Amino acid sequence: SQQGEEDPQALSIQEGENATMNCSYKTSINNLQWYRQNSGRGLVHLILIRSNEREKHSGRLRVTLDTSKKSSSLLITASRAADTASYFCATPYVISYGKLTFGQGTILTVHP
Amino acid sequence: EPEVTQTPSHQVTQMGQEVILRCVPISNHLYFYWYRQILGQKVEFLVSFYNNEISEKSEIFDDQFSVERPDGSNFTLKIRSTKLEDSAMYFCASRGRLRDSYEQYFGPGTRLTVT
Numbered sequence: 001s002q003q004g005e006e007d008p009q010a011l012s013i014q015e016g017e018n019a020t021m022n023c024s025y026k027t028s029i030n031n032l033q034w035y036r037q038n039s040g041r042g043l044v045h046l047i048l049i050r051s052n053e054r055e056k057h058s059g060r061l062r063v064t065l066d067t068s069k070k071s072s073s074l075l076i077t078a079s080r081a082a083d084t085a086s087y088f089c090a091t092p093y094v095i096s097y098g099k100l101t102f103g104q105g106t107i108l109t110v111h112p
Numbered sequence: 113e114p115e116v117t118q119t120p121s122h123q124v125t126q127m128g129q130e131v132i133l134r135c136v137p138i139s140n141h142l143y144f145y146w147y148r149q150i151l152g153q154k155v156e157f158l159v160s161f162y163n164n165e166i167s168e169k170s171e172i173f174d175d176q177f178s179v180e181r182p183d184g185s186n187f188t189l190k191i192r193s194t195k196l197e198d199s200a201m202y203f204c205a206s207r208g209r210l211r212d213s214y215e216q217y218f219g220p221g222t223r224l225t226v227t
Contacts, residue, residue, distance in 0.1 A: 030214075031214050033214065033215065033216075035218075040201075042203055042220040043155065043218040045215045045216065048215055092214055097143060097167040097168050098145075099145065099157040099168055100145075100147075100155075100157060100216060101157065102155040103154065105154070
């Protein structure tokens with residue numbers, strides 16, 4: 001399997017706090033993507049970071065990538081109740097038509 | 113904003129029956145995918161489709177599964193003879209024209225229940 005584990009498996013915080021989720025992977029990548037899934041719904045693409053980037057920001061999201069450790073983190077700042085969802089990292093196989101391998105995900109609960 | 117749509121949202125079928133899940137990808141996208149997610153498990157890749165043919169498939173995608181893009185807009189997944197273990201959420205996704213546009217856009221999913 002290309003994908004390692006995400007941690008934590010579940011995270012419960014209060015509104016306004018920051019949430020950090022981590023993801024590890026096993027093989028070489030050219031990019032890593034984070035997706036969000038609200039309960040029982042489809043996946044929404046959040047952010048993509050390329051292998052030659054170390055950090056990327058989008059609104060309240062900050063993603064880091066450490067290719068030497070084969071790990072990435074997603075930070076959501078000033079969380080809101082609406083951020084409650086499952087968060088997945090996904091890596092495309094380098095030699096492929098882009099199929100994604102997903103981790104188990106982190107279930108984030110933000111309490112109002 | 114363009115989006116991927118899927119129909120039906122929920123399909124209940126009996127074991128052994130054929131089902132067709134339908135997807136309308138974003139119109140100028142070139143790469144199409146089906147994934148599935150069994151309740152409580154990871155999202156798993158099934159198949160990718162490019163240039164009117166299957167480009168990759170997983171070991172889950174056996175002879176019972178087939179995909180088609182019959183009319184240039186719809187993208188369908190057919191399961192010929194459903195099994196109980198096919199019960200899952202099935203997601204269609206599409207990806208843009210550019211070779212280096214890697215983001216995939218997912219539909220809301222079809223929940224398939226096999227009884």
